[in-house]
Amino acid sequence: MRLHPRIAGFLGQALSHEFLAVQQYLVQSRLCRLWGWQDWAESFARESREELEHAGLLSDQLLRMGIAPSAGALRPSRPGRDLREMLDQDVAIEWSAVELYAEALDFSQRMRDERTASLFAQLLEDEKGHLVHLQETISSLGTHHGH
Template sequence: MSMRNNSRVIGLLGRALELEMEAAQQHATRATLASLWGQQSLAEQLTRLSDEEMGHADLVTRQMLLLGFAPPALSLAPVRPGRDPEELLALARTKEWETVRFYEDAANWFRRFQPDETGALFAHLFNEELGHVRQIGG
């Protein structure tokens, strides 16, 4: 079965795009909230994370297009901003860990069954998301 027709690959890339877009939206919303709370440093940190997540979404979209299929329509999870800076960061850490686990599983699947450039992308994103966890203190 070619990469182009592999429903597992298409599904993994679709989920990756969903996770990245959700993270970008969550971080952007939380950055605005932090700014409203007068937490400029936190707001700037979250804005950088949102921008990085959009960059990840671009990488995933590019890989989809290279494999010959268009990104799917997405249904994003509702934003959970938090009631204070501590809860905001706890929610961000939870979401980042969810994404780390997803990329770890996906990278392992590719390593076992289909080592290729898409697998390398998942391994790269796994490391990037681990970096995000460290940035937000997780």
């Protein structure tokens, strides 16, 4: 099967997006650690590791297709000045991932690239799960005291 250039483009965009998310969550984890919020620091560090795993899966797929993975230049992270702002920034990142992966999944299916479609379906479900978790966390902030 010939590689459609748009599939390669989606994989490259996805890889860049995942590295942006790794950077975002890592910076937030380190900020929380500096502020003494150990639980939040661990939570953001876990998210960073999950996004790094996604980057690994995308890199594997690119390598299988004979393409050297390259995430390109990342935009600066926007960690937020407080917890609510951090979570709002993360919702924006996860939402853009959901949109990207839905479009990439649809295109991969239309091109009958089942392996890539399967990868994008997995990533889409993971990112939807992250989005739901973030939205639930934001909703619970109003009912809890502290950070």
